[in-house]
Amino acid sequence: MSEFRLRTLELIDAGRQLYQMGLVPATSGNLSARMSDGTLAVTVSGRHKGKLCEDDIMQVTATGQSLDDRRPSAECLLHVQIYNRIPDARVVLHPHSINATLLSRLRDGALVLQDYELLKAFPGIDTHHCEVRVPIFNNCQDIAHLAAEVDAGLSGKEPGYLIRGHGFYTWGNTVEDALRHVEAFEFLFECEMRLTGLKQ
Amino acid sequence: MSEFRLRTLELIDAGRQLYQMGLVPATSGNLSARMSDGTLAVTVSGRHKGKLCEDDIMQVTATGQSLDDRRPSAECLLHVQIYNRIPDARVVLHPHSINATLLSRLRDGALVLQDYELLKAFPGIDTHHCEVRVPIFNNCQDIAHLAAEVDAGLSGKEPGYLIRGHGFYTWGNTVEDALRHVEAFEFLFECEMRLTGLKQ
Amino acid sequence: MSEFRLRTLELIDAGRQLYQMGLVPATSGNLSARMSDGTLAVTVSGRHKGKLCEDDIMQVTATGQSLDDRRPSAECLLHVQIYNRIPDARVVLHPHSINATLLSRLRDGALVLQDYELLKAFPGIDTHHCEVRVPIFNNCQDIAHLAAEVDAGLSGKEPGYLIRGHGFYTWGNTVEDALRHVEAFEFLFECEMRLTGLKQ
């Protein structure tokens, strides 16, 4: 099987799993994988990420230029920025979750996570006794501008980031790694939302 | 396959999806599609919308008159009003959700949604930086009266509306469009409910 | 197929549906059906209601006496009381839900439901503009005593009742009717719980 087809099937299955978790409602969210030649497999714009078929994944250059006549997901440049910035990232997932949407509106600048055992699901973290800072960027429809803001605001050590009122981005070396980060983030976001409610 | 049978199968599948999302509990909610001759395929009164079979979808005239001896869903006239008012509407879905039931009781006149990226799931919206006004109508068992209230209160630009303590109506040119609007509304309703809780 | 086997298969499927809704955790809850000769098909004590097999349903007399050497669910006498009191009841379901457990601890005497369209899912109700009173009985391990309390406290018009910290009972002429009442109650209980949270 071609590398493109293999990545395509992985992304279709990842989308199905994200949808079952309620993380890609309507046609929100987008998914991509970096191939060995540097090109990307990415979702076609406007498709339902929970019900993807092979025709819904397209190939773009390392800079996000379409290699056929179709248009990739609007946020394709955000995927490109991550691949450029994080050498180990070979899969990028952008879930559009309720918890991420709300927390990114309720917090300023960053969400700080600490004293959760599940933080160990993120790379390089081996104790709950630490602080993980998840940057929050203001939403913007000019994706090139937003990508530049993200590039300036990322330290490169974060396991992901939030876009205000929009959702979050996370990545991994494999689709399993990226999905593990999604599950960990959603768990932690839900914990933070509930604690915020109790702090009223 | 006849157009009626095709629409029927689409509505059966849509009902199943709505039920899995918890949006048509008991025998609540109703679904319809407009056919090319102007007649409607609509759910028969009292059937469980999550477990529809072909016999649970019937045909009515453009004004909602039964074309056989069965009775359509009580709110059939609300579907008729939408088809008359919105030329592009070819599928109308009425989910009966907890979030819609509560928000419609907690807000006056209308629910205003803004700064959500997911608003772009609605037709004609290309930025989160906008205001979407979802009218709320008082519930009434006189459906002809309620339909007139809705007709007077709709601008025709809204992607849907709420009925107090009852649920919401949304529509689309295809069943996929209408389901996308349902998923977007539910996501946004849940966000608004949680923010309302935090504002206490 | 014998009437007992038919009822057994219906109860197995009802238990599976209740479990998927999260309403019979651990081995809680119980289910029964009244047969044409007045005897009851009821769950055997201690079985997991979401994973019932034919061997988990037994036959008891109209007064709850085992017709074999097994013991029926502890609350069997509560089912007997309902069948004696409500002539139309042919299926009784006792889900053990979080919402019912909490509301029954938070309210005194009764839970009053009004202005919900979904109230129409209950027999004899044709408008949201009404009051449905759901009695709450104190929990008690002496089931004969509890059954007498219920019998004294029921008007016979309610679609169900709550036991404090325990769950709820509802019934119907068919398993579909009883399950419709379960779905309606859970929806309304969840609405009431969320409104209670907002009223803080």
Place this chain on the structure above:
Amino acid sequence: MSEFRLRTLELIDAGRQLYQMGLVPATSGNLSARMSDGTLAVTVSGRHKGKLCEDDIMQVTATGQSLDDRRPSAECLLHVQIYNRIPDARVVLHPHSINATLLSRLRDGALVLQDYELLKAFPGIDTHHCEVRVPIFNNCQDIAHLAAEVDAGLSGKEPGYLIRGHGFYTWGNTVEDALRHVEAFEFLFECEMRLTGLKQ
């Protein structure tokens, strides 16, 4: 089938059920079974507990020493402590749930559960009118130290315990017993979290 393979298949299915309940996100949680010769079948470190295959369960000695070249789950010594302390325990499950994570951060010393009918799901409890004390231990990455803390803090009568910001441990004589305790704990934790929210 060998006893090890039988236990392995039971743990694979238990992990799948826990994942469907949302109790083992990312690669959190761990599961084990004690065999008749005293050795343990336990999950291999870092595997996704909701998607286990036979290769993800390994055999360790009664003291937790690997019997092959693989490493068991980090918390293996906590399983060993339970098997040493609780003679009847033949299956130990460690779900990593949101409710357990939050309650263990919100309560001091112990979570006290009372007046819930579902408490009867735990061994030796035959009435809701009692108090079940669930100890809370501070999280610690030194598992030998944590195991000693747990051993000192357990009375041996509890159906399980919490680790702060981490999750909970429960056990049973069979996998069905242990899963029943998980379902009961999660139900009760959710009840306590919601009541805590209302008490604000």
